[in-house]
Amino acid sequence: MERADLPGAAHLVLADGVVHLDPERAVFDAMLAGWERQQRTRFLKDATIRPRIALIRRLGEFTNSYPWQWEPADGEDFITHLRAEREGARPITVSTARGYEVSITLFMQYVTDPRYQWPAVCRERFGSVPQQVFHEGNSVAHVTDFEGQPGRRPLTYDEVQALFDAADGRVEHARLHGRKGALPALRDAALLKTVYAYGFRRREAQRLDLADRRHAPKMPQYGQYGAWFVRWGKSSNGSPPKRRTVLTVPEMDWIVEVLDHWVTEVRPLFNPGRLQALWVHERAGRMSLRSINEAFEQARRLAELPEELDLHSLRHSYVTHLVEFDYPERFVSEQVGHRYASTTAIYTGVSDEYRTRLIRRSMEGHSELWESR
Incomplete structure (x- = not known):
């Protein structure tokens, strides 16, 4: 096959023409360098590429062999090892296991693709060629919409x-004790309230x-806090960050006073100078x-809330509460930047009180219908 660049x-x-002291390691390192370049x-x-490269190196260390020697059993043993209870290490979740399998599969697709010439290189140098490690029969099946931690839920x-x-x-405690x-x-406090009041992701807020x-022309009472233009929304498949405008909803209009203050x-008082960042730290830079x-973790501990709750739980809470405020599903999805309504549904965990209210509303509607007949 003609070489393609x-x-x-x-x-x-x-x-070409270089004699390596450790030819197997040299080819493996070149594979990883090539895969990084391809990605x-x-x-x-980098946040996507580097963990993938590190994962492939972990698989190589676990098997003590190289990609042209790997078999499906090696991949299965690797995932089983990571899923097992081990001293000093937490077992990986089902969703993490699937993510690992996908990354390994992508790497094996790269090294088995003849256009990149790795099968020919391996056959010539080592007498064997790479093969796919994971397939439908030995990979984690995706049978549920949500596979996150059960403890992570809306507040x-x-x-x-x-x-x-x-x-x-925390503010009052610091003031009373004269602390800095x-x-x-x-x-x-203002940051956490903002994350909840607009359903921001962590990076979006940062x-x-x-x-x-x-x-917001239709809501002049909110002044310059009628909406936020999010420029750093979650991207996908190598695309730039997605943009959207998030409106201030009346049920959360208390955030206007918080932000203005x-x-x-x-x-x-943080002396940010010309820095445009909304959230700044004590050294006049953008918060990390x-x-x-x-x-969030400090406030959660003081409030004695479950450790499974994290900052993203506030976003889940925002979605859930907008649904309970009877906002249309399409509006909620656009507010939080979801392309599909099914994604928004995964975030939603409405309360028993809300469901009871829906049932009562439905019963009242049926009663009126029967009375009209």
Whole structure:
């Protein structure tokens, strides 16, 4: 087969005529370098590529062999090992196992594709060629819509209030004891309330700038907090971050006062200068993703809420509560940036009270229908 200069092709990453002291390791490293190059041409991010490369190296270490030697049994044993109870390591979840299988399958598709010449290289040098490790018969079946942690769920209204009370309590505690943490605590409280009031993802909230504030013509009472323009929405398949505008809903209009207080009175005390970031830290820079997680975890501990709840649970809560406020499904999906309504449905966990209200409404409708007859 004529050599093609495809990104990641063997002859582009494996030098001809070079004698390696460890030829197997050299070819394996070249495979990984080629796969990385191939993925980068598809505009995949480092956050996607690097864990995939690390996973393939882990599989190589586990099997103590190389891709042209791997068999389906090796992949099965690897996943079984990661799913087992081991000292010092948590078993991986079903969804994580599936993700690992997908990554390994993508790598094997790359090294078994003759266009990249790895089968020919392996046959010539080692007398064997790579084969696919996972197939329909030995991979995790996708039988349910949601496979996340059962403990990760929407917060109830009481839990949301407890979380906010705990966040506000940190502010009062710092003030009473004359500590320097009052300003960061004020910021964290406003941040958590904003994440809930708009259903933001962590990165979406972290990347907000002051310039992303929007007026809503039909809701002038909210001023410049009628909506937020999200520029860093979740991307997919190497595409740029998705953009959307998130409106302030009347049930959450208390957030307008919270944000105005933060922007006009508290944020300037951090001396951010010309920095446009909405959420800033004590050194006048943009807050990190880790700091945002820590803000939630501190409030969760003080509120004595279950450890399984994380910052993303506030987004689940937002979706659920909009549904309970009787907003149309399409509107909710657009607010949170879901392409499909089925994704929004996975986030939704309506309360018994809401379902009871629906049943009563339905019964009242049936009663009126019978009476009219």
